Every structure is written in structure tokens, then in C-alpha cells.
Amino acid sequence: PRSFIAELLCEQLAPWIEDPDGVTSVLDLCTGSGCLAIFAAHAFPKARVDAIDISPDALAVAARNVADYHLAERIRLIESDVFAALGKERYDLIVSNPPYVKAESMRSLPAEYRREPELALASGDDGLELTRAILAAARQRLRPNGLLVVEIGHNREELEAAFPDTAFTWLDTTAGDQYVFLLSREELP
Template sequence: MYEAARQHLSTVRDCLRFAVSRFNEAGLFYGHGTDNAFDEAVYLLLATLKLPLDKLEPFLEARLLPSEVDKLVEVIRKRADEHIPTAYLTKEAWLGEYKFYVDERTIVPRSFIAELLFNEALEPWIEHAELVHRALDLCTGSGCLAILLADAFPDAQVDAVDLSPDALDVAEINVADYHLGDRIDLLDGDLFEPVTGEVYDLIISNPPYVDAPSMDELPEEYRHEPDMALGSGEDGLDITRKLIDNASAFLNPRGVLVVEIGHNRDVLEAAYPQLPFVWLDTASGDGFVFLLTREMLADAGL
């Protein structure tokens, strides 16, 4: 099939049609930026050809060089047959208008916290951006949220921590790309361990939060990502508990903790009935990211 494609496909339109057909036949899972075969194919082809991602129409009838056809057929094959996430094939991922380098050493960037930073949704608890002088991103992965933090709070110095040296190597690429090496410190270690004795105005985290039953049922696409970036114990809250139990010691007065937990709201609220979780609104609902202040944690004895 793929050898015949290399011989007979000649235009971007040809390759697009072939990609959509293969993706539909392969029963792919879309969870890394698109939700259907057509959009996935458009992005993969345009990114691979280094064409503008928002301009498909002018290039549909463009005839491709044999080397370009070979390249497109190969990425289509890898996406369809191996279920490799498109971000790993293109070596890039997007959060809003921000582009990040990504590869198999780190999870593909995706976070409701990014949406909240774009929309200035922390304003009721952080009245002015200039009030944030120190910020911490735990489980930083590719460094994407640390970069968004630095952009959203231009007066802040940002510490970004991850347990994976490989992920931090990817984060270093992104921090350099955004020329933020003087404002973002990448730290290797387990959660708060590398920042012992430090205090912050804002702490964010998009930690692993997939529970054990869900880990067993993950689509093949997610199995290309590092396991340590996904699973977090039987109920998905092992790391979240550590964040909640230790955060107050690292927060300034009126400091804020923001954590993404996926679909674990009910389990979390049952585990901490004494905490007045503030659930932040996102495009997908209000149960995926919580906010707590240092005072809320202290009043609960944490």
C-alpha cells in the first residue's frame, strides 16, 4: 500500500486524501490537539512540509517532489500503523499561539492551566500580575507552563522542577527558544525537594493523575508517552496529595496553589473534606483544575 502511494501520489490533495483514509481505517485516537482524521491529516502534512498551518487551500494542487512524497507517506504510515502521536512526528506542539519543541522524552503538552493563564482567570486571587515575584511549576515536563507563567507574570522569576532529566533536556530547548534562560531555572528533583527553603507567590502543577484502571485502558497513542508522566497510583492522586500536604510551607502569605487533576474531583474532595477547593472554569467544565490559597491550607491544618 505505501509503496504504491509513493509511486502514485503527486499533490498535497492526493496525500491529504490518502492520509484521511488511512487514519479512518486505523481507528486512531485523537487527544493531542485535534479530534478527527481530517484535521489531524491537515496539520501533519502542513507541518511536515514546513508550510503555514492556517493556509491549506493555496497548496492543495501543489505538485510534490518525490522526496516530499516519500516523507509524507512515511509520517502517514507511522501515524496510522504505529499510532505515534503527531506531535512526536513533527517535533512540535501548540498551546494557543505558543509553539513548543517536543519529543518522546516528555509528555505532549496539553493543560487546562494554559487556558487559565491565557484568560487571566487567576485575577480574583492574584489581583495584579506584578504582585507575582516568585513562581514555581512542578512536574514541568517540556517546560511549556513555566514559559507561559513567565509570559503571564513578567516580573516573576520562575523555578521549574521535574523528576525526569530527559524531560528537562526538552524543557531547556524550549526555554532557550523563548529566550527565558535568565528568568526560568530548571531544577532536577522530586516535587518540592529541589526548592527546600524557598517560598512563592504562585505554585502551579499539571502532575501525573491517571488512575490505575485508566492506565490499563489508555489508547495506544498515549502509550508512546513516558509512563511516569501519566500514572499516579491506584486513584490517580498520589502526587496531588503530596502537593496539597506540603504546599503551604512553600507559599507566601496569600500565595496561591493551582493544580490540574483531570476527572478526579470527586475522589479528591472525599479525601480532603476539610478543604474549600475553588474549581476554576475551563472550556471543558469546572472540575479539572483546583485553586487553594495558603490561608485555606493553613485553616485546614495543612
């Protein structure tokens, strides 16, 4: 996986999650190939994991990967536009590596990235369109004391400017501390 969230899941999101066995429900929003859902299932062995994507093609790839890891009984794949198909489900943890490429950057992506569907990369003029949608609805989708972890690429300054009253916790990854944020349910805007 290319997501920095994967390395954080390998550490069970310590120290923010003190009891990994206490995590019983995880949502991987914008799952793509399902890699973060699989990492989450391994990191939190007592959790049921929902993996959502808007793309049927991505979910087909995720289904193969989930089957390869023998996790079909614990990971449920759902076709949905963000939270739309979830009903009233609530989670202990939501992770997301949503599309976050700015419109200007989309026009100059290297050939390697242009092989990906645009739907998997583009997120409006400033790269935050999907992140805004996640932040707007995540509070209603998290259980008390639940956590939201989102990767946003190179958009930290734009995100902090768009949400100046939100106390983002920036998680340290191998690439630095500007790509993945964490918010508790209570800290969400």
C-alpha cells in the first residue's frame, strides 16, 4: 500500500489506541484495493471492518485481496458515496486515504499516476473536496471516544486554513508529520 496509514496500523495506532482489543468496529472509507481494511483487520483482531468505495471496479479488486487474506468473514465491502449507504452504523475507528490531488496537480501528474482512475485521485480545486465531506459527517459516524485518521497528501496548509478552529493531531510517518491527521470524535468540527 502507498498509504502512510498502513505503517500506523502496524503499530495499532499507539499511543492513541491504548487497548487494540477494545476496537470492535472499523471503517475504511475510500478503500480502493482494500489494503487498509486488511491492515486494520490484522491490527484489531476483534474488529469487524467495513470497507467502502464508490467504485465497483475498486471493490472487485478489494474482494480478491480480502479473499486472499481469508478475511471475508470480518471485512464487509460496501459500494457507497462516502457514508451514504451506511444507515446508522457507528465505528470506534475510521481510517481514510481519500482522493486528495488538487485540480492543478492533476494536469501535471507523472505517467505512473495517470494509470490510476481519476476518481481515485482528484478531489476538487484544492484537493480537499472529499476530506471536507468526511469531516462534515464523521462525528455522527464515530462512537464516543472514536478516532478519525485521514491521509491528505501535501494539503496540510490548505486544510488548517480551511478549518482554523480544529486542533488536528499530525501523525509522524516515515515521510514526516504533514500527511496524516488524527481527530477524536470530540475534536471534530
